[in-house]
Amino acid sequence: MSNQHMPLWEVFIRPRNGLDHKHAGSIHASDSEMALQAARDVYTRREEGNSIWVVRSSDIVASDPDKASENFDPAGDKVYRHPSFYDIPDEVGHM
Amino acid sequence: MYSQGLIGADSQTEETEEFLAAFQQRIDREEKIEPNDPMPAGYRKTLIRQIGQHAHSEIVGMLPEGNWITRAPTLRRKLALLAKVQDEGGHGLYLYSAAETLGVSREQMTEELLSGKAKYSSIFNYPTPTWADMGAIGWLVDGAAIMNQVPLCRCSFGPYARAMVRVCKEESFHQRQGYELMSALANGAPEQMQMAQDALDRWWWPSLMMFGPSDSDSAHSDQNMKWKIKRFSNDELRQKFIDATVPQAEHIGLKMPDPDLKWNPEKNKGQGGYDFGEIDWSEFWRVVKGGGPMNRDRIAARTKAWEDGAWVRKAALAHAEKRRQRQETSKEAAE
Secondary structure, three states, rough: OOOOOOHHHEEEEEEEOOOOEEEEEEEEEEOOOHHHHHHHHHHHHOOOOEEEEEEHHHHHHOHHHHHHHHHHOOOOOOOHHHHHHHHOHHHHHOO | OOOOOOOOOOOOOOOOOHHHHHHHHHHOOOOOOOOOOOOHHHHHHHHHHHHHHHHHHHOOOHHHHHHHHHHHHHHHHHHHHHHHHHHHHHHHHHHHHHHHHOOOOOHHHHHHHOOOOOOOOOOHOOOOOHHHHHHHHHHHHHHHHHHHHHHHHOOEEEHHHHHHHHHHHHHHHHHHHHHHHHHHHOOOOOOHHHHHHHHHHHHHHHHHHOOOOOOHOOOOOOHHHHHOOOOOOOHHHEEEEEHHHHHHHHHHHHHOOHHHHHHHHOOOOOOOOOOOOOHHHHHHHHHHHHHHHOOHHHHHHHHHHHHHHHHHHHHHHHHHHHHHHHHHHHHHHHH
């Protein structure tokens, strides 16, 4: 058995033009070409998309989940960020 | 696509009560747990084992059907079987990748399967001697798996739930092609009818065992329900499967191999359901622990595939490394 690990790649698929690529899962492959091929075989057997991105999992930099509450504070006190904070006369209509 | 009640779960954990309570509150609020979130060691361990077993079941599950691809009676049946077996390989890979987010490596999982440390669904340790077995597997084994898997789409662990959504979408064709195949045989010549009945006789009880031990004997079931790794008990799912499947058998004129099977209008809170005979759990444990007719064959086939592929993996890695070095040299030369 080989002890050398096959690199892990994250797979992103665009379901059709006009939409974003979305994370679908991961795949093991020795290089980018193999990764694309494996991603196609594993994640697009039923018209799931028309474009694939693969990126080495080790190249992804992620935010710290422990800091999620401070990083992604809902900012409930910053009401001025919302359109309803501002008074517009009714006569002006929809804005 | 195949799952089975978790075999040999050990969901013990040793964290502070505050931590466990906070985690439980997240679960109770139906928040999904994502890979980098803090989680009890027992939760992680249970999921690694369950997703691993599930993935292994998909991979080993390719073998009993792969056995018949070259001998499918028509091109239509052959295409369906090929597509189904390919799906199972894909499902195994989705699941391995979900398990890997918890910090276990693919190599480690493969080694545990081959060494016998990790289990897979006991159903694949039964042989497939006739073509009707392809029908019985699709109809019953995939049918039982769907019962198990649909609630797993709402599992508290995000990557597992997402993999299950993908799997369930692809699964329904597996069961339908199996039932159609059985139906064709059951409506065919007397010999074909006999072949279908024989397959049902052999697969019915092992399919019921796929839901795992009875709730009263399933020690860790409670904790897994609390953590919302599973949503229904083994016995509830088994009952649902029986109630759904018995009329399907009747419809194509096949007889369930259970003399105690009887409609009971009182069951399921008055909605009615089938009473059924005693399941032979000693057979289940014997097969899980390696004593089934095909255990050795299945692991031998997986080991052979892994070993025969070793040079390919090695060559692919060497090729990638060589290309990387070449690219670096040409970059340096250009600078």
